[in-house]
Amino acid sequence: MTAQKYLRNIGVPLLAMAIFLVFWEWLVWYNGWPKFKMAAPSDLLPAYQRHWNLFITMGWQTLWRTVLGLLLAVLFGTLLGMIMGFSRVMRDALYPLLVGFNAIPKATVVPIVALMFVGQHDFNTVLLAFMISFFPIAVSVSIGLSTLEPEYRDILRSLGASQATIFWKIALPKTLPEFFGALKVAVTLAFIGTNLMEIVSPHGRGLGALFDSGRTNSDFPLMFAVLIALAFLGIVLYYIVVALEKIFAGWAERSPG
Amino acid sequence: MTNLIEIKGVRHAYQTDAGPLPVLDGLEISVPEGGFVAVVGPSGCGKSTLTRLIAGLMKPDHGEVWLHGERVKGPRSTVGMAFQNPVLLEWRTILKNVLLPLEIVPSKLSKKQAEERARFLLSLVGLEGFEDKRPSELSGGMRQRASLCRALIHQPEVLILDEPFGALDAFTREDLWQTMHKVKEREPFTGVLITHDLRESIFLADQVVVLSGRPARTQYVLDIPSSGPRTLDDLYTPEAAEQLNILRHQIQIAQGRAAPEDISG
Numbered sequence: 001m002t003a004q005k006y007l008r009n010i011g012v013p014l015l016a017m018a019i020f021l022v023f024w025e026w027l028v029w030y031n032g033w034p035k036f037k038m039a040a041p042s043d044l045l046p047a048y049q050r051h052w053n054l055f056i057t058m059g060w061q062t063l064w065r066t067v068l069g070l071l072l073a074v075l076f077g078t079l080l081g082m083i084m085g086f087s088r089v090m091r092d093a094l095y096p097l098l099v100g101f102n103a104i105p106k107a108t109v110v111p112i113v114a115l116m117f118v119g120q121h122d123f124n125t126v127l128l129a130f131m132i133s134f135f136p137i138a139v140s141v142s143i144g145l146s147t148l149e150p151e152y153r154d155i156l157r158s159l160g161a162s163q164a165t166i167f168w169k170i171a172l173p174k175t176l177p178e179f180f181g182a183l184k185v186a187v188t189l190a191f192i193g194t195n196l197m198e199i200v201s202p203h204g205r206g207l208g209a210l211f212d213s214g215r216t217n218s219d220f221p222l223m224f225a226v227l228i229a230l231a232f233l234g235i236v237l238y239y240i241v242v243a244l245e246k247i248f249a250g251w252a253e254r255s256p257g
Numbered sequence: 258m259t260n261l262i263e264i265k266g267v268r269h270a271y272q273t274d275a276g277p278l279p280v281l282d283g284l285e286i287s288v289p290e291g292g293f294v295a296v297v298g299p300s301g302c303g304k305s306t307l308t309r310l311i312a313g314l315m316k317p318d319h320g321e322v323w324l325h326g327e328r329v330k331g332p333r334s335t336v337g338m339a340f341q342n343p344v345l346l347e348w349r350t351i352l353k354n355v356l357l358p359l360e361i362v363p364s365k366l367s368k369k370q371a372e373e374r375a376r377f378l379l380s381l382v383g384l385e386g387f388e389d390k391r392p393s394e395l396s397g398g399m400r401q402r403a404s405l406c407r408a409l410i411h412q413p414e415v416l417i418l419d420e421p422f423g424a425l426d427a428f429t430r431e432d433l434w435q436t437m438h439k440v441k442e443r444e445p446f447t448g449v450l451i452t453h454d455l456r457e458s459i460f461l462a463d464q465v466v467v468l469s470g471r472p473a474r475t476q477y478v479l480d481i482p483s484s485g486p487r488t489l490d491d492l493y494t495p496e497a498a499e500q501l502n503i504l505r506h507q508i509q510i511a512q513g514r515a516a517p518e519d520i521s522g
Contacts, residue, residue: 151344158312159361159411160332169360173348251348251391 039224047225054210055229062194062206063233065122069129070190070237074183077134081141085171091142102135106193110200121205125197132193133186140182144175177252180245187237191230207233260323261447262288262311262415267320269306270472280306281317282472286449288464293441293448295458297504298468298476299512304451307473308419311449312336325414334362337408337446341420343400345392345407352388355379355406362411371410378406381443382436398429402436409444416448423453431489434460438486455504456492465500467507477507 021041027033028040035043048055080098084091106128113124148171156166198208207226214222246253267284270277280303288294296304309315310322313332322329324336337358345354355375359366366374379388382402392400401421408416422430434457441448452458458465459481467477479500491497509515 149342149344151340151342154309154312154314154340155338155344155357155407156361158314158332158336158338159334159358161361165361169357170346173346176348249348251393 035220036218039221043221044225044228047219047221051210051222051225055207055225058205058207058210059229059233062191062198062208062230063237065125065206066129066190066194066233066237069126069193070133070186072126072130073134073137073186073190076130077137077182077186078141078179080134080138082145084138084142085145085175091146098135098138106132107196107200110196113197114201121197121201121203124201125194125204125206128197129190129193132196133190136182136185136189137179140178141175144178145171148174176249177245180241180249183241183245184238187241188234191234191237195230260287261290261292261325262286262294262449263321263323264307264310265321265323267310267317267322268472269303269310269315269317269319279472281310281474283474284320284468285475286466288447288449290447291445292464293450293462294464294466295450295452295462296466296468297452297455297458297508298473299470299508300453302468302471302511303473304468305419308338308417308449308451311415311417312338334358334411335414336417337411337413337415338417339401339404339408339419339421341423343392343397343404345400345403347392350389350391351379351384351395351403352376354392354403355410357407358411364411375406375410378409378444379403381440382406396429398425398433401425401433405436405440409440409446412444414447416446418448418450420451420453422457430454430457435489437461442486455501455508458504459497459500460487460489460492465504467504467511469511470513476511477503479503479507 025040025042028038080094084094109131110128113127117124117127152170152174153166156170161169194206195208195211198204198206199212203209204212207230211223211226214220214226264284264286267281268279269281270279272278284307286294286296286307296307298304306315310317311324311329313322313329313336316330324333345351346357349357352372352375355378356371359371364371376385376388379385379402382405384399384402384406387395387399387403392403395403405421408418422433425433438461448462450458450461459479463481463483465479465481466475467479468474469476481500506515
């Protein structure tokens with residue numbers, strides 16, 4: 001029973017990935033596309049073999065900067081969400097500002113940030129990952145807190161509980177499912193932020209810079225190999241969030257049917 | 258002061274954009290210790306405001322609310338509440354949900370004693386064996402039973418029930434009425450029940466207070482003579498039919514659909 005479940009939970013996604021790769025390979029072969037138009041999966045293996053040490057060091061740089069930016073986004077987003085969730089005035093004041101900030105394409109922010117903090121590549125990358133990913137977290141926390149049914153408050157308030165107690169015992173745990181939903185979105189966004197900085201800023205590091213060097217050297221399989229590596233990191237981080245969600249907000253999941 | 262709950266001349270208005278909206282105007286209710294009063298009235302007549310006043314969650318503009326000889330000025334730990342929405346915390350087991358008030362209210366019970374008491378209450382309402390389940394695994398009626406246990410765990414002087422059975426189907430509701438009598442026998446409490454259901458009011462309470470339409474005042478008080486726990490058969494006696502008749506007529510007056518003169522009918 002459980003072995004069957006494991007097989008399904010792991011086997012089915014792996015099978016889907018295999019089918020995708022076969023289809024990709026077939027598509028390139030069938031159309032007779034040259035490598036500079038589209039590299040096939042079989043072209044990627046040599047790229048990994050040639051540059052595996054680069055993939056490891058660059059991948060690590062991308063990963064830690066993304067995670068650090070994400071952590072900052074979680075801290076700042078939660079704080080902002082709390083402020084907006086508890087105070088109507090603050091919500092009215094901050095929402096338009098936030099929406100406006102979020103509407104600015106982050107690609108346009110890259111050169112500004114790069115100029116503002118010249119040479120601080122690590123800092124800039126973390127900053128961009130943070131800037132692009134805190135918005136969904138702030139919004140979800142604020143909505144989670146402001147939509148708390150008044151009866152939940154009353155149950156504790158009628159016993160003389162303080163606001164802080166109500167927050168820790170009810171508001172915070174009740175917001176966790178929304179929070180993790182937003183975190184899943186934020187993870188992928190943070191990756192976009194990191195890579196934007198790595199690709200655009202000169203003398204960058206990380207997988208984005210590797211992608212850029214593939215571009216300048218017309219090494220197309222390398223470019224595709226970077227994309228796949230990025231996708232792989234994204235999947236790993238995403239499932240780490242899913243695992244955390246299972247631990248801290250597993251109660252919110254209902255068994256289907 | 259002989260009454261445990263005393264509400265004297267309470268008036269209250271909500272401030273809205275269109276000016277003050279009076280909801281309560283001349284409310285008089287007194288409940289003796291161990292008494293159980295049901296409050297009925299037309300929709301939107303301020304019944305829920307009344308529960309918040311007794312619980313000390315808000316203060317009336319005028320008038321006084323007294324609990325056990327003390328004027329209510331803020332929330333008090335001697336109150337237990339249950340609402341139409343059972344508001345159980347989904348991330349806690351049923352047992353941990355019931356124990357919640359003891360994490361706020363100072364209690365003489367040790368951890369073990371508290372847990373024993375929670376288990377006793379749960380078995381009293383028929384939830385034995387569900388202690389470690391999550392609320393999402395329980396039916397609506399069972400959740401309401403658990404919510405009742407939570408309201409009673411800290412042995413409150415006053416139990417405030419705001420339409421606790423309103424969202425349940427008729428059979429489950431009647432089941433819970435009987436559970437309430439069983440609970441009251443083993444765990445005596447003084448209670449105020451807000452309800453829309455006249456049969457519920459005469460089955461559970463020993464006094465029914467009819468509120469007028471908004472702004473609400475005490476329009477009529479009906480005493481339900483009783484001798485111990487009731488059974489559902491008691492709802493089908495001539496006395497019960499007469500009580501229901503009187504109450505139904507009073508509600509019609511409150512709604513403005515009948516004139517106060519033909520009260521004799």
